[in-house]
Amino acid sequence: MEHVNIFVKAVFVENMIFAYFLGMCSYLAISKSVKNAVGLGVAVIFVLGVSVPVCYLLENYLLKPGALSWLSADFATVDLSFLSFIMFIATIAAIVQLVEMVVEKYAPALYAALGIFLPLIAVNCAILGGALFMQEREYATLGEATVFGLGSGVGWFLAIVAIAAIREKIRYSNVPAPLRGLGITFILTGLMGLAFMSFMGVKL
Amino acid sequence: MSNGTTTTEKVIKVREPLFSPRNKKLIKDPLNDSNPITVQILGICSALAVTVQMKPSIVMALSVIVVTAFSNLVISLLRNSIPNRIRIIVQLTVVATMVILVDQVLKAFVYDVSKQLSVFVGLIITNCIVMGRLEAFAMGNKPWPSFLDGIGNGLGYGLILVLVSAVRELFGSGKLMGYQVVPDAAYKAGYFNNGLAILPPMALIIVGIIIWIQRSRNPKLIESK
Numbered sequence A: 001m002e003h004v005n006i007f008v009k010a011v012f013v014e015n016m017i018f019a020y021f022l023g024m025c026s027y028l029a030i031s032k033s034v035k036n037a038v039g040l041g042v043a044v045i046f047v048l049g050v051s052v053p054v055c056y057l058l059e060n061y062l063l064k065p066g067a068l069s070w071l072s073a074d075f076a077t078v079d080l081s082f083l084s085f086i087m088f089i090a091t092i093a094a095i096v097q098l099v100e101m102v103v104e105k106y107a108p109a110l111y112a113a114l115g116i117f118l119p120l121i122a123v124n125c126a127i128l129g130g131a132l133f134m135q136e137r138e139y140a141t142l143g144e145a146t147v148f149g150l151g152s153g154v155g156w157f158l159a160i161v162a163i164a165a166i167r168e169k170i171r172y173s174n175v176p177a178p179l180r181g182l183g184i185t186f187i188l189t190g191l192m193g194l195a196f197m198s199f200m201g202v203k204l
Numbered sequence B: 001m002s003n004g005t006t007t008t009e010k011v012i013k014v015r016e017p018l019f020s021p022r023n024k025k026l027i028k029d030p031l032n033d034s035n036p037i038t039v040q041i042l043g044i045c046s047a048l049a050v051t052v053q054m055k056p057s058i059v060m061a062l063s064v065i066v067v068t069a070f071s072n073l074v075i076s077l078l079r080n081s082i083p084n085r086i087r088i089i090v091q092l093t094v095v096a097t098m099v100i101l102v103d104q105v106l107k108a109f110v111y112d113v114s115k116q117l118s119v120f121v122g123l124i125i126t127n128c129i130v131m132g133r134l135e136a137f138a139m140g141n142k143p144w145p146s147f148l149d150g151i152g153n154g155l156g157y158g159l160i161l162v163l164v165s166a167v168r169e170l171f172g173s174g175k176l177m178g179y180q181v182v183p184d185a186a187y188k189a190g191y192f193n194n195g196l197a198i199l200p201p202m203a204l205i206i207v208g209i210i211i212w213i214q215r216s217r218n219p220k221l222i223e224s225k
Helices: A002-013 A024-029 A034-063 A073-077 A081-106 A108-114 A117-123 A125-137 A142-170 A182-199 B002-014 B021-031 B044-049 B054-078 B084-109 B111-120 B128-136 B143-173 B184-188 B200-217
Strands: none
Touching: A002 A142, A002 A182, A024 A142, A024 A182, A024 B044, A034 A081, A034 A117, A034 A125, A034 A142, A081 A108, A081 A117, A081 A125, A081 B084, A117 A125, A117 B084, A125 A142, A125 B044, A142 A182, A182 B200, B021 B143, B044 B143, B044 B200, B054 B084, B054 B111, B054 B128, B054 B143, B084 B111, B084 B128, B128 B143, B143 B200
16 A cells, blocks of 8 residues: 555656656657657656666665665664765666667667657656655665656656647647747646646545 | 968967957856757756745755856866767766765755755756756867856856746745845735745746746747747
8 A cells, every 4th residue: 555655646746747847858858749758758667667776775785874784794884875876877877778778679669769868868857856856755665666766757757748748739829929839838837737736635 | 471360360279368259158148048948948857946945046056057167177178088988977977976066065064955955956967957068068169168158057047046036935935035025014914925936836937937038038039830
């Protein structure tokens, strides 16, 4: 039950885009068509689902104060947490590189469709944000951290697909010229964020 | 004659003054025509999350200026020795080092603000402004212009941050920089703080409106349909 709670919370209540504005840059840049948005969203779910648990292991067996005590009792006071940024970002960059190579080898069609978006995931703040939130909230087990990672990914996916669908429709409306494109997308995202706020306080 | 012109050209190239018009443009452009947030769509994530009050957003803006300027400088110094294939990892390492320095300084001197910013200082690493400027500018330019470009883009980012946070703090809690601006008499006469301005979605709407104003004053930025 705890897992379901974490998942629903990560998807709706603490949605990466609408509550924390993480991964906005690619969200705004790639949301012109639903097809590309779906591709990028799936890639983000996958990378978050893999990198958050890996970072969880790093955090708990390497970085946290006293995390090294499984090596020997002498290390019980070592605190490496100031290294977490650099470790997390290196892990994420490596996983993205790995994903890119696997996709290129086994699914060349998807690789061609995603193009530049795949490597860009490395600098998508939603991924590093997921890892850092995991660190801040101190999830109890590896399972919880994985569920949190997947949930955040699904939330991001939902958000980008929804805005892409709206942007495809809005092309046929008469938006004031200076507001066209970027401006109206910002305001739309704000309104969608307001709608998502109605999930606040949902408890399972 | 031709010999003479080449030598003068050389002299100009070698002794370009530190603040030549070209270098000044590097600082001024990002404030308006190529603003990182409203035109280049870079670094939006953190811009929106820290703007409830002015104080954290000014601290955030300063941190970003420092990180962009110095990582631009370092990458520009290293640009000829970085192998192309692993450049992203090298860039991320340099940026992460800068961010760790800034984070430790903030924790040491302004601990409460650093708590308020929570993960967003760490997220400067993946702030697209830094990576975007490294890729677009520092990899192909000399150290001094790159340094200025970093400062300029950091300033452009900070400008929007301060604007948005001023609007949100003024309407959301009637204060600026933590000092009360709206007089008590106004509250007694029936004025209410706008609770919507404190909520995150308002930041997006304010940025949307800033884009609207900027583009209607500067029509060459309007996107074609």
